[in-house]
Amino acid sequence: MSEKIRAPRNRTITLTDAERADYQTRLVRLAGPVSVEAILDRTVCQNLQEIVDFLPRQFVDLLFVDPPYNLSKSFNGRSFSQMSLAEYETWLDSWLAPLVKTLKPTASVYICGDWQSSAAIHRAAQKYFIVRNRITWEREKGRGAQTNWKNAAEDIWFCTVSNQYTFNVEAVKLRRQVIAPYTEAGAPKDWEETDTGRFRLTHPSNLWTDLTVPFWSMPENTDHPTQKPEKLLAKIILASSHPGEVILDPFLGSGTTSVVAKKLVRRYVGIEIDEPYCCLAEKRLEMAKADPSIQGYAGGVFWERNSRP
Numbered sequence: 153m154s155e156k157i158r159a160p161r162n163r164t165i166t167l168t169d170a171e172r173a174d175y176q177t178r179l180v181r182l183a184g185p186v187s188v189e190a191i192l193d194r195t196v197c198q199n200l201q202e203i204v205d206f207l208p209r210q211f212v213d214l215l216f217v218d219p220p221y222n223l224s225k226s227f228n229g230r231s232f233s234q235m236s237l238a239e240y241e242t243w244l245d246s247w248l249a250p251l252v253k254t255l256k257p258t259a260s261v262y263i264c265g266d267w268q269s270s271a272a273i274h275r276a277a278q279k280y281f282i283v284r285n286r287i288t289w290e291r292e293k294g295r296g297a298q299t300n301w302k303n304a305a306e307d308i309w310f311c312t313v314s315n316q317y318t319f320n321v322e323a324v325k326l327r328r329q330v331i332a333p334y335t336e337a338g339a340p341k342d343w344e345e346t347d348t349g350r351f352r353l354t355h356p357s358n359l360w361t362d363l364t365v366p367f368w369s370m371p372e373n374t375d376h377p378t379q380k381p382e383k384l385l386a387k388i389i390l391a392s393s394h395p396g397e398v399i400l401d402p403f404l405g406s407g408t409t410s411v412v413a414k415k416l417v418r419r420y421v422g423i424e425i426d427e428p429y430c431c432l433a434e435k436r437l438e439m440a441k442a443d444p445s446i447q448g449y450a451g452g453v454f455w456e457r458n459s460r461p
Contacts, residue, residue: 156375162368164375165406165439167431175431182206192398195410195437196423197430200402203423204250212254212421213318213397215261216388216409218380219244222269225377230426241272245279247402252280252313254400260318260392261311262287264380270307281311289360289384293367308388310358323390325353326362327453353453356387362448362457370447374432376406383448385412393418407433415444 158164167175179197180190188211196203220232222240235243255261261281265273270286277283287308296302330350342352363381366373372382385408389399395417401409404422406429413420414437424430448455 159368163371164368164373165371165432165436166375167428167435171435172428172431175434176427178434179427179430188398191421192419193414194421195404195407195430195433196421197425197427198423199425200423201247204247204402207251207254209253210256211398212400213256213259214389214393214399215251215255215259216385216399216401217248217262217403218264218378218401218405218409219403221264221266221378222272223266237272240269241276244272244276248276248280251402255313257314258316258318259313261309261313262388262392263309263311265307265309267303267305267307270309273307273309277309277311281313282315283309283311285310285358287358287360289363291363291365293365318392318394320391320394321355323452324356324387325453326356327351327455327459328354329456329459349459351459356391360384360387362454364448364457371443372408372411372436372447374406374429374436376429376432379406380408381448382408382412382415382446383454385409386416386446386449387454389413389416389418404433405429407436411436411440412446414440415446 178195180194181198182196182203185206186208188208191207222234222237223232224234225232261277263273263277274283274286287310288305289308291304291306328351330352344351363384364370366379366381373379389412393399396419398419398421399409399413400421402423404410404424407422410420410422410433422433424433448457
């Protein structure tokens with residue numbers, strides 16, 4: 153297969169043959185039960201369902217899951233076929249149930265889906281967790297539809313193992329531009345004047361419209377077809393964990409969860425079946441050492457899309 157011809161300003165992260173050979177040596181493969189230390193801050197290149205029983209007990213503070221949605225799709229030659237909603241729920245349960253043992257009693261869980269899979273995710277999640285909210289985020293990228301509404305949003309189910317859990321609301325406030333600048337005795341009321349405009353900090357809601365899906369000119373972009381924005385993971389990690397705590401992503405893809413965990417001074421474990429994506433994750437982790445920035449997050453706050461930090 154020939155290499156893609158990319159525009160000069162295309163910043164998509166790719167691998168040379170030499171890089172891939174190097175990063176392959178860093179990947180972990182489990183042959184039996186392991187300690188936390190053996191997998192901490194590592195990328196495990198295996199099928200989750202084959203190794204889930206090898207994972208340690210109660211070591212995870214935050215579980216982020218972005219599984220294949222209930223769509224017929226191919227990933228680097230691997231296929232996922234659409235099922236009935238009941239069959240998809242059974243498939244979810246097949247790996248979610250054994251993952252429960254990896255979670256601390258204080259852990260939080262976030263599970264991604266779309267409108268076609270969301271009901272099954274809710275049903276599977278409520279068997280094991282307290283379901284606390286459903287986040288809907290605007291996925292502004294995508295094709296229009298001629299006979300239906302354009303699909304421009306996805307869901308993330310927010311759950312906890314118990315009633316004792318972390319939620320750092322001050323860490324995930326959104327900086328919004330002020331449209332109606334109310335004053336009190338001539339002074340700004342709940343907003344501030346800056347050189348770049350008028351802004352206020354707002355509490356995070358379950359509707360996220362400030363995200364940009366990675367594309368060719370963004371330095372975090374890869375060729376993974378369902379890559380989540382680093383900003384999305386930053387919101388979740390900052391809200392539901394503390395520095396030094398452990399984040400697990402059992403469907404790591406090209407590494408966004410591990411990369412953002414590293415940038416935000418958390419520990420991480422990523423599991424991914426596809427070796428090229430594992431190698432991309434390792435390259436991105438290497439790049440994060442030199443550049444820990446996250447687009448759309450600056451000065452300790454999240455910025456509204458297309459506003460200037």
